Amino acid sequence: MQAPLAKRIWDAIAAPFDGWLMAFLAGIFVMSMLVLFSASNQSWHKIDNKLVYTIMALAVMWIMANARPQTVMNFAPPLYAAGVLMLVGVELFGITVNGSTRWLSLGIVRIQPSEIMKTALPMMVAWYFQKYESTLNWRHYLVAVALIAVPGALVLKQPDLGTAVLIMGAGFFVLFFAGLSWKIIIGGLVAFLASLPVVWNLLHDYQRRRVLTLIDPMQDPLGDGYHIIQSMIAIGSGGPWGKGWLNGSQTHLDYIPERTTDFIFAVYSEEFGLAGNLLLLALYLGVITRGMLITARAQTLYGRLLAGAITLSFFVYVFVNMGMVAGILPVVGVPLPFMSYGGTATVSLAVALGMLMSIGNTKR
């Protein structure tokens, strides 16, 4: 009688998890532990913390995967409203760190409302389209654009260009899957390119410098270009097979900045080489592919819009982070999903993937 009981418990735990997603995530997790140990100069303290974050992430992922999407959907408007209110709060009395105001202090805890918005915004827009599904017309698209623009503008003002782009991107993906006309998409793209000179003038100095540095890092090899050059050297010198675990000289001689967080991929790349990079890319592609399949099979409009937006956002995080470390995108503070060290990002990604799983679990 023992075995069946244990099996029942196991089944109860495993049931809401999506097998394919979990398999890819497990692969990413193993690589992330290895590289964190190396990047942190073999700090067990950081490994312990990362384990705690992972357990927390699994817990929230399980909870979200268990919840019915139709139930969670109803939380979208209050969550979104609270998020916008908090963003306004940040604007009025936020905490300023390094010249940008991103944090809100709620007594003991400090929270970053823009982090919440990354999930709340696509949920809200998807909820909105679901609500007016039968009567959709162009006015609804206008409202949706406003829903996206308000938090986007607030985050942009903090200033946090990277996060603003990610948040607005997530909202745009919902619009895209909801059937936003191609004419508008292409027209918008053209308008965006045309407005670049204007945007350039609106950018903060440090943002302009980042863009310029990207175009030619060698302009200031010891200043702003330093990080990019050093991380490119790390990746390039890793070669096809890497220098071996714990053997990255760039890493251990302190050349790589933020090497446990935003630039952890440079450490990974140096030690595991092209082979490791392709393996990691394949794991991420696995997650994305599975996400797209869930999206394709989703039953409700809300489900397919949200699942599509989550999957595309996940892709954007991966692409922007790796692109930045590899020197083809500007340096914006985007962590590499489940690889970078940090509790908030890990847990909020777990929430999103948990919702994705619950959408996948909802059968016809």
Add this chain to the structure above:
Amino acid sequence: MHRPTRLKDTQAEESQFQLRLVIAYGFMVLMLLTLAARFIWLQVMQYDHFATLAQNNSISLVPVQPNRGLIMDRNGVVLAQNHAAYTLEITPAKMADMEATIKALRALVDISPRDERRFRKFLSESKDFEPVPLKLRLSEDEAARIAANAWRFPGVEVKARLFRDYPYKELTSHVLGYIGRINQRDQQKLEEDDKLANYRGATHIGKLGLEAVYEAELHGTNGFEEVETDAGGRAVRSLRRTPPMHGNNLKLALDIRLQEVADKLFGQRRGALVAIDPQTGGVLAFVSKPGFDPNLFIDGIDSASWKSLNEDWQKPLVNRAVRGLYPPGSTFKPFMAMAALQSGAIGPYDLRPAPGYFTLPGSSHQFRDSNPRGNGMVNIGKAIAVSSDTFFYRVAWDMGIDRIHPLVGQFGLGQKTGIDLDGEASGVLPSKEWKEKRFARFKPEVRRWYPADVVSVGIGQGFNAYTPLQMANATAILAADGKVFKPHLVQEITQAGSGKVRQVEPRPVRTLAFRPELYQYVKDGMVAVMRPGGTAARLAAGLTYTMAGKTGTAQVVQIKQGAKYNAAALAEQYRDHSWFISFAPVETPRIAIAVIVENAGFGAASAAPIARAVSDFALTGKVPAELQGKMITMPPPAQAGDKHDASAAR
């Protein structure tokens, strides 16, 4: 979904959605392929280029160590300083054959077996890319020889480093503590406190004493230097430098000369002395005997020295002044007297019989007086002067522990004083709750507070246990008529860069709630201690100022009923401890002292003369006869006598 009329529409929507899915997926795959292409370009096509760059990576960011702050006594005499010296360091990661290198280095410098043992130990504790010192304090000659042969030894460097030095050795061991090499545990602690970045390249950290407590002040903030290096990793030239912020200097309230006088007066005896300025709480002298040479610990103590210190029965490593717990004996009586007067258990002029022994009603147990013939009828002042035990037995019995505990506790007895040192013990001021807790695992008969327990508490025996620091602090509070200061060693912190000085403010923490006139009655009793008929009358000879004191004798072993204490018959470790507390001048006290000499018998015999001589030096600058010419802190008399009088208390 009840929308049959829109079915066709829905189908169109459906196919449009699926198309967009495919487009999105195609887009993502394409972008990931772009990344893959970028990786192939960097890691395969440009591999040689980047591998060379990594190999010769010529710009490295090197932390620049801040100089550790100095520690000075109140007159600016340096107690902890930094010496520049060369070290020979090896970075294991850059070493092809470690043994061969060490062998070759032997030809150039003298490497002792101790150096090598230490090197192996450090090697096992450090990471491969961290330089490990092989030999400390190279001579100029040796440094030059290595420099000339540098090309033969990639990964070997001569570095100029600062070494910590405590010139007064044993004299300051229990005050300053010491710094030592950063070990795994320190590393972890730094990481948890998020201070690791500031300790890049640092090798030492405060481990004990002021060095540990004021680590944050003394260490300073790292600077950084961007240097161009050659293929062997040696710095070729400096490109850019962010200078470090050096550590802050500490100035103590302590007078090192007073410290030496107190220390030397102990001779070979064990014990502790704490002297406090009652007007500020500044600690003027802080002695725990025996001490040790803190310099031994800085670069890793060798096992023989460690063994001899750690296993010494005299326990030189224990800071008796803050960790030693002793029953206070009769030095407890002045505080007991304050409690009795405040509670109304006795009036200031009330007379009580003080016979040779005290018995409780209905019991035959005799609580003996140290004077077997008794002292006749005495009032509270006389009872302090002659140290009548039976008087205080009776007072304690009349009050009961519930009234004694809160009142005596006012003087900080049985509580940490909050001094700026680590490892302070809190001691025991007994109470019913305390006994219940202390003996929680015993039978109820043991846990219960018996009325008779209070009797011996009244004369400072029984469960009473305090640190010498607590006794000095309580004495200072009494001397200052109830003004409480937190005792502190550090008086001033000087910011390294700006020279801005932060004072430790001598603001009273609080004032005790005793009726103000009561202090005088008790002080009169303590003055009478040093007058004819008092227990320390002999000590008053030649006083040029007024002094109040109280002798004490703390039992180490219980003497059986009817037996007599015979010092000669007891092994030394079981003989009584000798206590003395005092303050002077009586009118405006500038120094309050508590002294304990372990296993040295009556308070008047051993501890009191030390307190007298220390007060003399602090207030008049008189060096005790037996120390004249032997003081290392006062080298030959060139300018002796010019400012001694002002030394201690201002």
